[in-house]
Amino acid sequence: MINFEYLEPASLEEAAGYLKKYSYEAKLKASGISLLLLLKQGFFTPGYLISLLKIKNLSYIKTDDSKNLLIGALATHREIEMSEIINSHFYALAEMEYDLGSVQIRNRGTIGGCICHGDPLIDPPAVLIALDAGAKAFSLRGERIIPFSEFFKGYYETALEQDEILTELVIPKIPSNAGCAYIKHTLRKAMDKPFVGVAAYLEIDRNTGICSNSRIALGAISPTPVRAIDAEEMLIGKRLDNQTIDNIFRDYELEDMEFSYDIRCPSDYKKWTTPVIIKRAVKTALERASKE
Amino acid sequence: MAKRKIKLDINNNIYELEIEPNRILADLLREELGLTGTKKSCDIGVCGSCTVLLDGKAITSCITLAVDCVNKKILTIEGVANGDKLDRIQEAFVDRGAVQCGFCTPGMVLSAKALLCENPNPSEVEIRRAIAGNLCRCTGYSKIVEAIKSASG
Numbered sequence: 001m002i003n004f005e006y007l008e009p010a011s012l013e014e015a016a017g018y019l020k021k022y023s024y025e026a027k028l029k030a031s032g033i034s035l036l037l038l039l040k041q042g043f044f045t046p047g048y049l050i051s052l053l054k055i056k057n058l059s060y061i062k063t064d065d066s067k068n069l070l071i072g073a074l075a076t077h078r079e080i081e082m083s084e085i086i087n088s089h090f091y092a093l094a095e096m097e098y099d100l101g102s103v104q105i106r107n108r109g110t111i112g113g114c115i116c117h118g119d120p121l122i123d124p125p126a127v128l129i130a131l132d133a134g135a136k137a138f139s140l141r142g143e144r145i146i147p148f149s150e151f152f153k154g155y156y157e158t159a160l161e162q163d164e165i166l167t168e169l170v171i172p173k174i175p176s177n178a179g180c181a182y183i184k185h186t187l188r189k190a191m192d193k194p195f196v197g198v199a200a201y202l203e204i205d206r207n208t209g210i211c212s213n214s215r216i217a218l219g220a221i222s223p224t225p226v227r228a229i230d231a232e233e234m235l236i237g238k239r240l241d242n243q244t245i246d247n248i249f250r251d252y253e254l255e256d257m258e259f260s261y262d263i264r265c266p267s268d269y270k271k272w273t274t275p276v277i278i279k280r281a282v283k284t285a286l287e288r289a290s291k292e
Numbered sequence: 293m294a295k296r297k298i299k300l301d302i303n304n305n306i307y308e309l310e311i312e313p314n315r316i317l318a319d320l321l322r323e324e325l326g327l328t329g330t331k332k333s334c335d336i337g338v339c340g341s342c343t344v345l346l347d348g349k350a351i352t353s354c355i356t357l358a359v360d361c362v363n364k365k366i367l368t369i370e371g372v373a374n375g376d377k378l379d380r381i382q383e384a385f386v387d388r389g390a391v392q393c394g395f396c397t398p399g400m401v402l403s404a405k406a407l408l409c410e411n412p413n414p415s416e417v418e419i420r421r422a423i424a425g426n427l428c429r430c431t432g433y434s435k436i437v438e439a440i441k442s443a444s445g
Contacts (some may be wrong), residue, residue, distance in 0.1 A: 001314045001316065002314065003293040003312075003314060004293065004313070004314060005293070005294075005313075006296075006313030006314075006357075006359060031356075031360070032355065032356070032357060032360070033337065033355055036316075036355045036356075036357070037336055037337070037355060039314075040335070040336075049313075051360070053360060078349075101425070102340065102352075102424050102425020102426075103350055103403065103406070103421070103422055103424070103425055104337070104340060104343055104350045104351050104352045104403075104425045105337060105352070105425065107346075107349040107350060107351050108346070108349075108351045108352075108356065189424065190421075190424030190425065191338060191424065191425060
C-alpha cells in the first residue's frame with residue numbers, strides 16, 4: 001500500500017483549500033471503495049488523500065420546492081436503494097442501485113465517489129443522463145452545475161476541474177406522464193459490473209398515447225456513457241405499444257458507435273445485445289409512463 | 293507517514309492504537325489485534341470473507357481504512373458469541389451443516405446477522421440477496437440459506 005498524508009477537513013471550504021494548496025498531488029476520497037483498489041495496486045500515488053467523510057450534511061436525500069430530487073454526494077448506494085422518496089418518485093434510480101455490487105459495497109460506497117471515480121463500467125451514469133440530471137460542483141471560485149450528459153470524459157476522467165468537489169446530484173422531477181427504466185446485462189445478478197446498462201426515459205401524451213419526449217442512455221459499452229439519439233428519434237411522435245416498439249427496433253443496429261472490449265465481454269457481444277436491452281428498457285419505461 | 297493515535301470500538305472493547313493512516317481495517321484486525329476470524333481472500337471487496345459490521349451494517353474490511361472507523365462500532369466474528377454461548381445464527385450454521393471448509397463462514401454469519409437485525413423474517417430471495425456479496429465455494433449455498441432461515445423469526 002502506498003504512503004500518503006491523510007487529511008480530514010470538516011468543511012467543503014477547508015477541503016477546497018487543501019485541493020488548491022496541494023493541487024495535483026492531492027486526491028479526494030469518500031469511502032474509498034473504488035479508490036483504495038487502485039491505491040493498493042499503486043495505480044495512483046497521491047501524496048495527500050483528502051477524505052470528505054468528516055464533512056457533515058452531505059448525505060441527504062430530499063426534494064426541493066419544485067419536487068426536484070437532491071442527493072448529497074456522500075449518500076450511500078444503500079441509502080438511495082432504500083429511500084422512500086426515490087422508490088416512490090424516482091424508481092429507476094432505486095432499480096439501478098438494487099443490483100449494484102453487494103450489500104457490503106452499497107452500505108459503504110457513496111454515489112458521489114462512484115461517479116467521480118469515472119470508471120465506465122458502472123451503473124449510475126446511464127440513469128442520471130436519462131433523467132437529465134446534473135452534478136453540482138463546488139470550488140473556492142464558486143458553484144456550477146454540470147449536466148451528466150457532459151460529465152464523463154473518458155476512462156477515469158470527468159469534467160470536474162482539479163479544484164472542484166462534487167457536492168450534490170440534482171434530478172429534475174419526473175412528470176406523471178413519464179416513465180424511466182434501467183436494465184443492465186451482465187454475467188450474474190450480484191457483484192458484476194454491467195456489460196451494457198440501458199436507461200430509457202419516455203414522456204407519453206395521455207390523450208393520444210404519442211411519445212412526446214425520449215432520452216435513451218447507454219452505459220458501459222464505451223469509455224463514456226452515450227445517448228442513443230437515433231433510437232430516441234425513432235420513438236418520438238409515434239403512438240407506442242409493445243408491438244410498435246418491436247417493429248421500430250426490428251432492424252435497429254448501433255452502426256456508428258464505438259463498443260469497447262472489456263475483460264468479461266467482447267465488443268461484438270455488446271454490439272449485438274445493446275439493441276435488445278434498449279428494446280426491453282423502452283417497453284418497461286412505456287409501461288411506467290402509462291400507469292396512472 | 294506520520295502515525296496517529298486513534299481509538300477503535302471493536303466488539304465493545306476500546307482499543308487505543310497508533311497506526312499509519314493507510315492501514316487497512318482487515319489487516320489491522322488480523323495482524324495487530326490477532327482477530328484472525330476475519331478472513332482475507334480476494335482483497336478487492338468481492339468475496340465477502342472479510343465482512344465485519346460497522347454500526348450494524350455489513351462492510352468489506354479489506355477496502356476500508358481503519359482511520360475511517362473512528363467513533364463507530366465494529367463487530368467481528370469474535371464478538372458474535374456471548375462467551376461460550378453461540379449466537380443463534382452460529383448455532384443454526386452448525387445444526388444445518390452450513391459449514392464446510394469454513395473460510396466464508398465468519399463473513400456469512402455477519403452478513404446474516406446484519407440482515408436479521410434489519411429484517412427478522414426475510415424471504416429466501418431476501419436471504420440470497422443479503423449474502424450475494426459472500427462467496428462460498430463448497431456448499432452450493434443451500435445449507436447456508438436454510439441455516440439463516442431457521443435462525444430467523
